[in-house]
Amino acid sequence: MYSPETQSKIAIFRQKAVEGTLTLDECRESIKLLREGRETAQAAARASKSKSKPPANAEALLNELDNL
C-alpha cells in the first residue's frame, strides 16, 4: 500500500518517537504521506476491478432471451 519511501520515512519517525524527538510537523508530514499512499492504493484497486470484469454485451443477452 505504501511506497518504500513512505515506509522508510515512517520508520525513521517511529525511531524519533521512541527517542522523544518526533515533532508535530513530522507527524503532519506522516499523515499526508499515509493519506496519499492509501488513496493511491484505493484508486489502483478500483481501476483493477473495472478492467478485470468485461462489460456485459446487452445485444447478446437480448438475443439469448429471444431464443428461449
Add this chain to the structure above:
Amino acid sequence: MLTSRPGDFPSIWDSSILNEFKECPEKFSKGTIHWWKPKTHSVHLHAGAAFAHGVERARRAFYEESLDAETSVASGLQALLSFYGDFAYPEDSAKTPERMAGALEYYFDNYPLLKGESDPIVLPGGKLGIEFGFVEPLEICHPATGDPILYSGRMDAILNYAGSILLTDEKTTSSLGATWSRQWDLRGQFTGYAWGCHRNGIRVDGALIRGVSILKTKYETQQAITYRPEWQISRWFTEANEWIEEAAKMWLRGRFRHNLGETCSSFGGCAFKQACQSQEEKPWLETYFEQRHWNPVLRTETLVETPQPAEVTKAFEEQKSALDSLSP
C-alpha cells in the same frame, strides 16, 4: 484490601476478568488469581492500546485544546508512535507501527473531527467524556476481607451522536465481516459500562462501537450502535454479583472447575492448554509464563520478578481455614 499477592481473590473486577471466569474458572484462577501471563506479549493488545492512545490524544487536542483537525490527528499520531515504541512485533503481523499509523489516518478520514458531529458530552464534573473511567461497588463482598467487591470500567469516549448519548469503544481487529456488528447486541462489557455511567449520573442510551480492520494491504471500518435499556442493565448487575459469588465459592474451596470444551481450542487455543494437560503444571507455568499483576483501575501490569510459591501455599492455607470455619 487491594490484590497484592498471587493467590488473593481479586477485590477489583472488570469486564475482562468477569469474561475470563465465565469462559473457564481454571483459566481465571491461573490468569487472575495467580497472575500467570504468557511471556510473549500480544501484538494485538499492544497495537490496540497504541491506537487507543492515538485516538484519545487526537480527541483531546481537538476538543480540549481547540487545535485544528489536522494538527489534532498529527498529535494523535505522535502519541500512537510513542506508545508503540520499540515493541518487537512478529514479522508476519499486519499490526506494525506503520500500519497502525495508517489505521489512525484512515479512522479520522472516516470519522473526521468536526464540531457538532460526534462531540464528547460534558460530564457532571465539567470534564469532557474522553476516556471516562469508573470504579463502583457491587453487592457481593470479598470472601476474605468482607469489603464490597469493586467493578471498574473505562470507555474510550461518551459521545453525543445521532441524537443519542452513546458510550463509545474503538476496536482494532484483523477482519470485519457481515456479522461483526451483531456481536455487540448483548455484550456484557457495554452493559457493565452503561451501569457504571448510570451510577455516575450519566444517562447513556447505549453503545457506539467502531471497528477498524487492519490488513496488510487495506483497511476497512464498520460501526454499530446497540442500546441498553434499564432492565438489561439491572439483569447484568444481578448476574455479575452471582458470577463473582460463584468465583468466591471456588476460591474458598481451593479448586476451580475447568471448561474442557470450546474455550480450550477457540481463538487459536487457550494459553494454558499445555499446563492443564499436565499432571504437574508448575514446570509449564514457570517456563512459558511469568507472573504479572493487572490493575484494572490504573490499567497497568506489574511484573513479579520471581514466582512466589510460598505465598501461593500460604494463600491456599488461609482459604482452607476460612472454609473450615464456615462448616457447622
